[in-house]
Amino acid sequence: MYAFTFKERRINAHNVAYKWCNMCLQKPINDTYIRAVIIRVERDEMTTAEIRETKPAILRGLRHRCPACGEGQLFARYLKVKDTCSECGEELYHHRADDGPAYLTILIVGHVMGFALHGLFGYLRDDPLILALVLCTIATVLALALLPRMKGLVVGYQWAKEMHGFSKPRARLPEASEA
Known part of the structure; x- marks a missing residue:
């Protein structure tokens, strides 16, 4: 057998x-x-595995580039991911970033704001309104700058791990009788 x-x-x-x-x-x-x-493995349908590197895909996503080729733009607008890459033709509409980029952005901005509050409190202790305005400005600018990068990171990760339809149909291995 x-x-x-x-x-x-x-x-x-x-x-x-x-x-x-x-x-x-x-x-x-x-x-x-x-x-x-x-x-x-699936019973009668074997496929060969194409290895997708996670780290380069994530770094390309952070740079707003296609996770497959690194050349084409990832976004059509601020947070709108293009349906396909203009350079390599990779389909990008499969992504399901949902709330992941927002959570990552809040995590990073919250930690930066904690350190900023500790650093600025000694200098602006006498004027709390200025302290609040400076911290709000830092938080807003940092969140707006990080949100598309975090979305690119999530899309790159999903592409590398072949999540949500990013996997392509692959060639079948020859049957035992053909080999």
Whole structure:
């Protein structure tokens, strides 16, 4: 029922071909492990994995660039993500950023404002109105500057992890009888 060949690096079980990675070759082969591999992959439709690097995709998103190529603009307007990249044609309308960028922006702005309050309180203790105006200005400018970058970060992360429809259909591996 099970066949394993080190030369081909393939498991054949119920007409499913699985391409082994280096980590899998180092593990001992037994029936339990083979069943776990078969459960993890789709039964009759194997696909090859395209590795998408997370860090470059996030950095491209932070720079308002397409997470796939890094050349095309990510946004059509302030927070409106383009449907497709003008350079590589990658579909970007799949993103589901929702409230994530707002939460990240509030997290960062809140921490910066805490340090700003501690730093400015000693200088502006006698004039609380000026202190409030300075802190409000800093918070507003920082939030408006960070929000599109955080949205780009979230879109880049979703693209790299193939979330919400960002995965593309992939080529099938040959069946055991074809190899």
